[in-house]
Amino acid sequence: SQTIHQWPATLVQPVGSPLSLECTVEGTSNPNLYWYRQAAGRGLQLLFYSVGIGQISSEVPQNLSASRPQDRQFILSSKKLLLSDSGFYLCACTPISLNEKLFFGSGTQLSVL
Amino acid sequence: KQEVTQIPAALSVPEGENLVLNCSFTDSAIYNLQWFRQDPGKGLTSLLLIQSSQREQTSGRLNASLDKSSGRSTLYIAASQPGDSATYLCAFFGNEKLTFGTGTRLTIIP
Numbered sequence: 202s203q204t205i206h207q208w209p210a211t212l213v214q215p216v217g218s219p220l221s222l223e224c225t226v227e228g229t230s231n232p233n234l235y236w237y238r239q240a241a242g243r244g245l246q247l248l249f250y251s252v253g254i255g256q257i258s259s260e261v262p263q264n265l266s267a268s269r270p271q272d273r274q275f276i277l278s279s280k281k282l283l284l285s286d287s288g289f290y291l292c293a294c295t296p297i298s299l300n301e302k303l304f305f306g307s308g309t310q311l312s313v314l
Numbered sequence: 315k316q317e318v319t320q321i322p323a324a325l326s327v328p329e330g331e332n333l334v335l336n337c338s339f340t341d342s343a344i345y346n347l348q349w350f351r352q353d354p355g356k357g358l359t360s361l362l363l364i365q366s367s368q369r370e371q372t373s374g375r376l377n378a379s380l381d382k383s384s385g386r387s388t389l390y391i392a393a394s395q396p397g398d399s400a401t402y403l404c405a406f407f408g409n410e411k412l413t414f415g416t417g418t419r420l421t422i423i424p
Contacts, residue, residue, distance in 0.1 A: 207357075233410065244416035245358075245403070252410060260411075291357055302348060303405070303412055305357035 203228040207292045207306030214313055220265075220279040222309050224292030227273070232294040234275040235303075236267055239289040251275060287313045316341040316406055320415035327394060328423050335389040335418050337404035342382045344406040349378050349389045352401045352417070361402075362389070394422045 204227040214220060226232055236248040247260045249267035257267050264283060268276045275292060292306040317340045327333050337349075346365050350358040362371045362378040364387070370379040377390040387404055401419045405412040 235411065237414075245405075245414040247411055247413075250411050258410075289355075293358075302360040302363050303350075303358075303407075304360065305350075307357045308355075310355065 203232070203294060203296065203304045205292055205294060205304055205306035207309060209309060210307065211310045212312070214282050214311065216284055216313055217281050220277070220282055220286070220311070222277040222290055222292075222311075224275045224277075224306055225273055226275075226294050229273075229294070229296045231272060232296055234269065235293040236275065236277050237291045237293060239291065239308075241288070245291070249277070282313045284313050287311055316344075316408060316413040318404060318406060318413050318415040320402075320404060320418050322418060323416065324419040324421070326421040326423055329394060329396060331394050332390065332392050333394055333420075335391070335402050335404075335420070337387040337389070337415050339385050339387070339406050339413075341406075341408065342385060344382070344408045346407045347378070347380050347387050348405050348407070348412070349376075349387075350403045350405065352403060354401075358403065391420075396422045396424050398422050 206225045233252050235250045237245045239245050251257050251269045265279050290309045293303050295303050319338045344366050348363045349361045351361055352358045364371045364380045375392040380387050399422045401417045403414050403417040405414045
C-alpha cells in the first residue's frame, strides 16, 4: 500500500520568506498527487493536483506554486509568504486507478508570523 | 461546481449510542464517495469508499450509504466508543479531484 512522506511536521516562517514543502510517495507508480490546505475551523481546500510529471493544475490563484519533478515527488513553494498562508498543508495521492482510496500524508502545520 | 455540506458541525453523544453523520452534495455526477476521519493535528484516514454504482459499504461498526438521487450520504456508527472521537469528513470524487465537506466534530462522552 501507499506511504506518503511529508515534511516538516511544523514550520514557523516570517512574512515575506520563501517556502518549500516536500512530499514523496512510496508503494505506487504514476499516482495522482494533491496539495490541500486546511485553515483553522475551515474545510480542506484543494490547491494543486498533478496527474503526471510536470503536469500541474491550479485550483486557487494565489502566491503558491507546485512542481512535480519526479513521478513520486510533489513540491509546494512560495517566493514570499503572506499571513494568510498559515494553515495545515496536506499532501495526498490516489493510485492511477480511480477505484482506490485517497491517501494522505501526516501534514505540515505552517505558521506565518 | 460541487458543493458539499455536513451538518451538524459538532456533535456530542454518550458512549454506546448509535449515531448518524450526514453529508449532502449538489452535483450528482460523482465517481465515488469517501468518508474520512481526522484526529487533531493529524492527516486524514480514509474509512470507507463507495463507488457511484453502489449504495453502501460496511467496515466493522461503520456503515456508509450513498443516495445520488437525493444528493445525500450518511455515515452510521454503531455502539460508539470514546476512541471514535474525531472529525469526520465526506468527500466526492469527480473531475480528477475530491471535494470535501467542512466536517463534523464528534465527541463521545465516556
